[in-house]
Amino acid sequence: MNQQEIEVILARQLSEYLALPIFLVDQAGNLLFYNEPAESLLGRRFAETGxxxxxxxxxxxxxxxxxxxxxxxxxxxxxxxxxxxxxxxxGFWIRGLDGVMRRIYVMAFPLIGQADRRLGALAIFWEATD
Amino acid sequence: MKVRLWGTRGSLPAPGPDTVRYGGNTSCVQVNGSGGTVVVLDAGTGIRRAGLALGDQPRRVDILLTHLHMDHIQGLGFFAPLRQPGWEVHIWGPGSTTLDLRARLSRYLSPPTFPVLLRELPSELHLHEVPRGDFEIGEFHVSSVLICHPNPTVGYRLSTSEGALTYLPDHEPALGVRRFPAEPEWTSGYALAEGVDLLLHDAQYSNQEYSARVGFGHSSISQALLFAALAGVGRVVPFHHDPSHSDDELDRLMAEALAEAPAPLAVTPGREGEVFEV
Known part of the structure; x- marks a missing residue:
């Protein structure tokens, strides 16, 4: 079985502990995980979307x-x-899987590991209140 | 391959009458391939005796460092082949994002912490940074992967046509996974250990001690056994014992962990001087 890189494992763990909505993808762009705060903005639990x-x-x-x-x-x-x-x-609009339109801001950064290994990216996002 | 434990203690050497059976030297394991290749895993204080046992006939020896915490490099300056002309010594280990391996090792192997500089050693010294994917050392196919432990730390898997050994002396696989042991894909070190014949794994704490030291980068004995079962290894050797654990205490902790271990699991507690054939 393929195993995630340690930086990705730790990124997911960090996101599980933070109260900020976080969305984690691998280098191919595949969604690996989003945390509980993200679930409320995306309108569905990660356990359901996978x-x-x-x-x-x-x-x-x-x-x-x-x-x-x-x-x-x-x-x-x-x-x-x-x-x-x-x-x-x-900043842009999304429609959550609960059908609700939300305007969000997104800050994304690449996960670049030791020896310049490109491992994926992580996005922190929040609902616009302005 | 033949595997000999020269150092089984973690964090700090712990010599004394209470540690003679499990050993007081810090991490060092020698692996001899059937084709004559010699690999030494980590350079804790156990490497002093490993170096003496290699004899006086100069040849090549490769030292694979998992990381540069002191208990894994403290013996390096006392490794006899490094101090003798004619020996070809290759040291493999993780660099950092800012300093290469030579610069990081020189922080210890230079005055005032050590009287001799790396460049003054008379042996033929080669430094290599890992992880760099898989590579070959003699008859060994070596895989190195970053694992869960503070500061850049790698684990190693050595494979030959005869079998495979995985070495994870400082490792906290329970960190970063929601339910342990489960989710192999999200378990640090899993890919290195999967299906291996012999696993040498961190077993620094009791369960009670671990609960107070989550995030320190180490495992309890029970966690080492659970990780081994998850990875489906042939035999697990829990080692890197806490320096505060006496022989009698380790006997008790091992017995408790074994009583709760998933069956069937072959376990041999790591004792200095122990030899395994893979």
């Missing part, structure tokens, strides 16, 4: 811009962080 490929999660939450235009996955901060290896941020 891991999913980037092609699924990039559309299932229906990300749209301020003019209600769908965002391509390459426009999502998490995907930008994965592709560029640099932090990225942005």
């Amino acid at each position: 891991p999913m490929p980037v092609d699924d999660w990039a559309v299932i939450f229906q990300p749209t811009d301020e003019d209600d235009r769908p965002l391509a996955r390459e426009q999502l901060p998490l995907v930008i962080a994965l592709q560029t290896g640099r932090p990225a941020h942005g």
Whole structure:
């Protein structure tokens, strides 16, 4: 069985302890985990969604811009962080799996391990109140 | 391969009348391949005797360091082959994001903590950084992976056509997983240990001690056995004993852990001088 890299294991553990919504993906963009605070914004428990490929999660939450235009996955901060290896941020709308539209801000950063190993990315996000 | 335990103690040497059976030297294990390759796992104080046992005939020896905590490098300056011309010594170990292995080792192997500089050693010294994927040392196929322990720490798996050994002297696999032992995919060290013939694993604490030291990077004896069962190993050797544990106390702790261990699991408590054939 393949085992996650230790940095990814520790990232998931950290996210489980934090009160900030966090979304964790591997280097291929596959969703590995999101924590309890994220569940309330995404509208479904992770235990119910489970891991999913980037092609699924990039559309299932229906990300749209301020003019209600769908965002391509390459426009999502998490995907930008994965592709560029640099932090990225942005604000946009999502529709949670509970059907509720929410405007969120996202701060994403790549997980780069020892010896420059690209391991995935982690996004911290929160609901806009402005 | 032949595996000899030269140091079974964790954190600090613990010589004395209360530790003669399990041993007082810190981590060091010698692995001899049937083709003549000699690998030494960690350079705790046990490496002094390992070096003497290698004899005077110069040849190559490879030292695989899991990390650079003092109990794993303290014996390095007293490893005889390093101090003799003609020996070819390869040291493998983790660097950091800012300092290479030579710079990090030199923090100890330089005045005022040690009177001799690395570059002054008369042997032919080669330094290699891990993890770097799998690599070969003589007849050994070596895998190194970062594992759960403070500061960059790797575990090693040595494989030959005869069998495989995994060495995880400082390891806290219960950290980072929701339910232990479960979720192999999310368990530190699992891939290194899966199905291995012989597992040498951290067993520093009693369960009671572990509960007060979560995050220190070590395991209880029971956790070592549970990890071994999860990974489906052939035999587990719990070692890296806490320096405060006497022989009698270790006898008691091992018996308690074994009584609760998942069956069937072959267990041999790690004692200095013990030899295993893989």
